[in-house]
Amino acid sequence: MASYSEQLAQRKQAAANAEAALVTHFGPEAKNCASWNSLWQRGWREVLVNPASTATYQPKGLPPDGAGGWISEDGHQAFAEPPSLYSDKFLFYFATQLVDGEATVAARISEWLEDADEIDCDQLNTAVGKVATCLANYNLYHVSGTGWNVDMGILEPTRLEAFFQNWKGTDEEAGLFISRPGLAVAKHQAVPAVVVSSVLQAVSRRIETRQQQLKNGVAIQTPFKENGKMPLPTLALILIYEHQVLQRGEQANQLARNAGYNSGDSLYNEYCRYSTKDNRLGFDNDTAQKGRNMISRIRAALPYLKDGSKQMAENEINIIDGRIS
Secondary structure, X not given: OOOXXXXXXXXXXXXXXXXXXXXHHHOHHHHOHHHHHHHHHHOOOHHXXXXXXXXXXXXXXXXXXXXXXXXXXXXXXXOOOOOOOOOOOHHHHHHHHHHOOHHHHHHHHHHHHOOOOHHHHHHHHHHHHHHHHHHOXXXXXXXXXXXXXXXXXXXXXHHHHHHHHOOOOOOOOOOEEEEOOEEEEOOOXXXXXXXXXXXXXXXXXXXXXXXXXXXXXXXXXXXXXXXXXXXXXXXXXXXXXXXXXXXXXXXHHHHHHHOOOOOOHHHHHHHHHHXXXXXXXXXXXXXXXXXXHHHHHHHHXXXXXXXXXXXXXXHHHHHHHHHHO
16 A cells, blocks of 8 residues: 555645646646636636637637536536645635635535545645644735745734725735735635634534544444355445445454455455545546446445435446546
8 A cells, every 4th residue: 555655646646637637628828827716716717718729729618518527507617626635726725715604614624524534634734724824923925826825924913904904805816815814815805813713623623523533433334245245346435435444454354254255455455445536536538448347336336325425426427427428
């Protein structure tokens, strides 16, 4: 199994590759600050939907329907998925969620933590820590849609407070500002630091709860399968979709024995492999057969899943199917 640092590097590379694919599709305009800001506030703007041709780039327009959920239901405007936890752009996205209030952040954090492992939790804690650090001093920090920018320097407390008090949020491309008085982003009222801190504390508690679940593990029951052994990939996927933590050693060995196998090592390896979304969903037309095989594995797990877990599995089937169709 890959080490912590190796897994972290792999996830950062996967996030970079996904964003590079957007730039390849929509053209160089997709990587500038203004476009990324607009991307997660309102969706793709016209300049990205129909970018101008250049000597080396011919615009492709919108991606085909079903390609990663980029097209809205009415088919007229494309919306990108939120940036990966491992993207440099995640901090901007996370901070804009804080501006929208605790209810919005609670919904998003539930999605982020749904199948998070320790590395994911650490990544979220890093984002929380960065925002909290900025709220603790009088430096004025600017965060752009392309990632983290260097702080803009120390201002006198009265000047800094005046900056946030007079914030009108009319400049769409101003990015996002964080400092001791609070947090301000375009098209929103500035939010006082005490409010942001309260939301950050709620987020931290949710992350801590997830970390405790991962640390303690939960009781796992092996599904009963008639007429032969339960395939190990199927059993691993059931555990993953049911958000059950599998530990190497006696726990994995017992589950494997209950399923008809002598050792839990192979089960644990399958579990680690499919715990990463990229290994479940990372298919396209170039690897269509692998994608179809993955769909078969997930479908084999469906009869053993509870309703909420089944919906998650079915959604992932639809994502894979859309990418290879």
